[in-house]
Amino acid sequence: MLRLHYNLEKISMGLVAAIIVAASIGGLVEIAPLFTIDETVELPDDLRPHTPLELAGREIYIREGCYACHSQMVRSLADELDRYGPYSLAAESAYDHPMLWGSKRTGPDLARLGGKYSDDWHVAHLIDPRSVVPASIMPSYPWLTRPLDTDLLSDSLATLARLGVPYDQGMIAAVEADALAQSRPDSDVVDGFQERYGEQPAIRAFDGNPSRLTEMDAVVAYLQSLGTLTDAPYRILAEGSQ
Amino acid sequence: MTSTLTVSERHVGLLLSILLALMGFAMAAAARHGVMAVHGFMAVGLGMALAFVLGGALYDPEPSADRLRRYYDAPTRFGIVMTLIWAMIGMGVGVWVAALLYWPEGTPLWPATSFGRLRPVHTTGIIFGFGGNALIATSFHVLQRTSRARLAGSISPWIVLIGFNLFCAWAVTGYLMGSTQSKEYAEAEWYADLWLVVVWVTYFILYIRTLARRAEPHIYVANWYYMAFILVVAMLHIVNNLALPVRWTTAESFPIWSGVQDAMVQWWYGHNAVAFFLTAGFLGMLYYFLPVRSGRPIWSYRLSIVSFWGITFFYIWVGSHHLHYTALPYWAQTLGMTFSVMLLVPSWASAGNAIATLNGAWHKVRDDATLRFMFVAAVFYGLSTFEGSFLAIRPVNSLSHYTDWTVGHVHSGTLGWVAMIVFGAIYTLVPQLNGKTEMASPRAVEWHFWLAVAGTLIYVVSMWNAGITQGLMWRAYDANGALSYSFVQSVEAMAPFYLLRTIGGALFLTGAVVCAWNCRATMRGAAGHATDRPLVAQPAE
Numbered sequence: 001m002l003r004l005h006y007n008l009e010k011i012s013m014g015l016v017a018a019i020i021v022a023a024s025i026g027g028l029v030e031i032a033p034l035f036t037i038d039e040t041v042e043l044p045d046d047l048r049p050h051t052p053l054e055l056a057g058r059e060i061y062i063r064e065g066c067y068a069c070h071s072q073m074v075r076s077l078a079d080e081l082d083r084y085g086p087y088s089l090a091a092e093s094a095y096d097h098p099m100l101w102g103s104k105r106t107g108p109d110l111a112r113l114g115g116k117y118s119d120d121w122h123v124a125h126l127i128d129p130r131s132v133v134p135a136s137i138m139p140s141y142p143w144l145t146r147p148l149d150t151d152l153l154s155d156s157l158a159t160l161a162r163l164g165v166p167y168d169q170g171m172i173a174a175v176e177a178d179a180l181a182q183s184r185p186d187s188d189v190v191d192g193f194q195e196r197y198g199e200q201p202a203i204r205a206f207d208g209n210p211s212r213l214t215e216m217d218a219v220v221a222y223l224q225s226l227g228t229l230t231d232a233p234y235r236i237l238a239e240g241s242q
Numbered sequence: 243m244t245s246t247l248t249v250s251e252r253h254v255g256l257l258l259s260i261l262l263a264l265m266g267f268a269m270a271a272a273a274r275h276g277v278m279a280v281h282g283f284m285a286v287g288l289g290m291a292l293a294f295v296l297g298g299a300l301y302d303p304e305p306s307a308d309r310l311r312r313y314y315d316a317p318t319r320f321g322i323v324m325t326l327i328w329a330m331i332g333m334g335v336g337v338w339v340a341a342l343l344y345w346p347e348g349t350p351l352w353p354a355t356s357f358g359r360l361r362p363v364h365t366t367g368i369i370f371g372f373g374g375n376a377l378i379a380t381s382f383h384v385l386q387r388t389s390r391a392r393l394a395g396s397i398s399p400w401i402v403l404i405g406f407n408l409f410c411a412w413a414v415t416g417y418l419m420g421s422t423q424s425k426e427y428a429e430a431e432w433y434a435d436l437w438l439v440v441v442w443v444t445y446f447i448l449y450i451r452t453l454a455r456r457a458e459p460h461i462y463v464a465n466w467y468y469m470a471f472i473l474v475v476a477m478l479h480i481v482n483n484l485a486l487p488v489r490w491t492t493a494e495s496f497p498i499w500s501g502v503q504d505a506m507v508q509w510w511y512g513h514n515a516v517a518f519f520l521t522a523g524f525l526g527m528l529y530y531f532l533p534v535r536s537g538r539p540i541w542s543y544r545l546s547i548v549s550f551w552g553i554t555f556f557y558i559w560v561g562s563h564h565l566h567y568t569a570l571p572y573w574a575q576t577l578g579m580t581f582s583v584m585l586l587v588p589s590w591a592s593a594g595n596a597i598a599t600l601n602g603a604w605h606k607v608r609d610d611a612t613l614r615f616m617f618v619a620a621v622f623y624g625l626s627t628f629e630g631s632f633l634a635i636r637p638v639n640s641l642s643h644y645t646d647w648t649v650g651h652v653h654s655g656t657l658g659w660v661a662m663i664v665f666g667a668i669y670t671l672v673p674q675l676n677g678k679t680e681m682a683s684p685r686a687v688e689w690h691f692w693l694a695v696a697g698t699l700i701y702v703v704s705m706w707n708a709g710i711t712q713g714l715m716w717r718a719y720d721a722n723g724a725l726s727y728s729f730v731q732s733v734e735a736m737a738p739f740y741l742l743r744t745i746g747g748a749l750f751l752t753g754a755v756v757c758a759w760n761c762r763a764t765m766r767g768a769a770g771h772a773t774d775r776p777l778v779a780q781p782a783e
């Protein structure tokens with residue numbers, strides 16, 4: 001063995017090849033099987049992708065680095081189930097490019113956030129966290145009240161569709177109207193929106209003002225959607241406890 | 243820089259600078275507005291500045307033919323300066339974000355100075371800016387000395403260094419403007435990632451070509467580690483960053499991976515960024531500078547072989563220990579845990595080999611702060627790998643994951659091991675490359691040493707306490723079977739630890755500032771060269 005290595009050390013391309021081989025095996029064994037997706041991720045029938053407004057909110061969540069302090073992955077541990085809700089399933093993030101599971105909880109997990117607080121609470125909290133949670137160390141985001149830039153949205157949906165997220169041509173074409181519709185409950189564009197995305201997504205003036213489409217609308221819509229894209233985690237937990 | 247190049251090399255450099263400026267202009271013109279346009283203009287600025295410098299000195303006297311009988315140290319010197327600049331930026335922002343967790347209002351209310359945007363500036367600035375420049379600069383030095391040959395090229399070392407720093411600058415300014423892929427340690431956007439591939443291929447070719455010129459039959463251990471660093475980082479970078487841009491004219495993109503596959507790819511990348519960026523390359527540094535400074539050969543050649551291949555083979559498996567109890571399939575978690583524990587063997591073999599090398603030189607460790615930096619680095623390497631293997635065990639991880647214990651572990655590795663070995667290498671190199679026998683102020687080195695040790699200990703101990711407190715509070719139940727603490731109570735409990743961490747970090751930063759000042763004083767006015775020479779002269783290009 002030592003002799004062999006003694007000779008290997010004299011051939012630079014030999015070392016290069018040996019390093020590549022040694023460093024590839026582990027990755028191949030662990031990653032390749034995950035792409036037999038049917039076994040890894042069983043997609044529930046009721047799973048829906050994010051709406052355009054929620055997707056815009058998700059991009060703002062990424063832009064501001066919220067994921068640096070908040071995880072979106074409830075582990076299968078008793079205290080996490082009690083604190084946050086049902087543990088996270090792989091299917092829930094199947095349409096997430098990238099996933100936002102996070103690695104640090106400076107703040108609490110957000111995977112089950114949807115519906116936990118009112119829209120008003122979120123708006124107040126984002127503008128000044130300490131106005132609603134005095135001991136919070138979260139930063140303030142007053143600039144979220146600026147208008148939402150929807151310029152990239154249709155290309156974003158198209159790109160995601162190419163990656164396998166179920167957005168169809170109609171959704172891509174109507175993206176701006178749909179973003180607007182979700183924040184204007186009483187407008188006439190709502191029907192089209194519901195035709196495309198179903199009854200499940202909430203339609204509200206998330207920032208409290210239906211006449212303006214703001215970044216705040218998008219972020220709050222996104223936060224309210226967390227954990228509501230499918231019922232599967234709740235069903236599985238209920239079945240398990242019977 | 244220019245005085246070390248021949249006239250024809252300056253012409254090539256000028257051409258490349260103009261090409262860089264044109265590329266930047268094309269980027270800016272295509273994007274028109276937004277982050278990509280700003281980045282295009284940054285490239286234009288850099289290309290024009292380089293063109294000015296080279297153009298202004300185009301017909302200055304050529305370097306003497308004697309240069310081919312010397313090592314090419316100018317790139318190493320530049321790399322060290324960049325290392326120190328990024329140390330100030332990265333650690334300065336580190337202290338800032340640390341302070342923000344204690345005092346959340348201690349920042350202007352602008353988007354660019356918000357915690358979530360500054361934090362990746364810290365991690366990218368310090369890992370890639372500080373660590374990366376240190377790795378590239380020392381690799382050029384070690385490669386030449388252990389091969390006893392001059393670098394194979396006068397222009398490509400500059401492409402590597404300047405190109406790499408452009409990548410770092412694009413990355414951190416991008417985050418400040420809100421452009422990020424959000425993948426930890428791989429936040430830079432797609433065109434920056436592509437650019438890094440170009441730089442990295444140049445680096446690899448330069449490395450292999452110089453090795454081919456070596457006057458020693460054997461390739462020294464340190465080079466194995468540097469090669470593993472170059473090769474595996476390339477592999478990880480490419481696979482993890484595969485993404486589709488939303489438009490070719492914007493920075494936004496979507497990674498092609500999603501959900502659980504994305505998580506596995508991300509942590510396969512993430513942990514091996516630790517392994518092959520923050521460990522393998524720095525082990526190369528350790529295997530060269532520790533024996534050189536202590537004047538003792540590496541204790542065991544056999545052990546170096548075992549630990550090198552152990553580290554290269556085992557590390558790749560461990561990424562899934564970041565995903566315990568998550569939606570990742572159980573078998574993958576178990577593999578990650580098992581290999582993490584096995585990884586302790588080659589890790590401690592390396593640390594032990596380094597410490598045993600110092601046997602017979604302990605009096606030097608006592609008297610020489612530079613060697614003491616390296617000794618402490620080896621000790622912290624041993625400590626943090628032990629801690630890492632422990633944290634990877636599933637039940638331990640159930641407590642530590644998501645808490646500040648991870649952050650404590652990270653900084654015991656990065657402050658105690660990575661930064662210490664870099665400082666040890668810098669204090670060895672700076673006098674040598676400038677033809678001096680010691681640093682301008684040896685006392686300042688001593689001061690730096692104690693500031694760094696104190697800072698590291700305060701940081702790490704406070705984060706251990708913080709993390710374990712958090713973990714225990716989150717899982718505490720009262721007598722009625724309800725959770726004892728709300729989340730925000732655990733946040734309040736962190737305040738004293740966050741304050742202490744900020745103080746520890748400030749001490750560490752102070753030490754780094756002292757180091758930069760000392761290096762400047764040593765480099766200033768120094769027209770000297772390194773006095774050692776290659777075995778054979780490099781054939782003229």
Ligand code: HEM
Pocket residue numbers: 068103104106333334336337338339340341361364365368369373426648649652653656657660661743744746747748750751
């Ligand atoms: C002056 C010294 C330093 C200070 C004050 C400091 C401070 C910090 C802070 C406050 C965080 C964020 C933790 C959180 O989000 O809870 C952090 C994260 C991090 N720092 Fe540092 N840091 C320092 C030096 C370094 C060095 C030298 C390195 C690497 C060479 C480094 C690498 C990292 C990494 C990798 C993370 C991310 C950890 C994770 O995601 O778990 N830091 N640092």
Ligand code: HEM
Pocket residue numbers: 103426512516520521560563564582583585586589623626627628629630631632633634635639642643644648651652655656659660
């Ligand atoms: C035998 C060696 C090591 C093992 C098995 C190991 C294991 C671990 C484990 C289990 C975690 C926590 C994952 C989690 O719960 O999220 C972790 C995090 C981390 N370790 Fe290590 N570690 C080792 C050595 C090191 C060294 C030497 C360094 C630095 C130079 C380092 C840097 C990091 C970083 C940066 C993270 C944070 C990743 C993140 O969450 O962002 N580790 N490591």
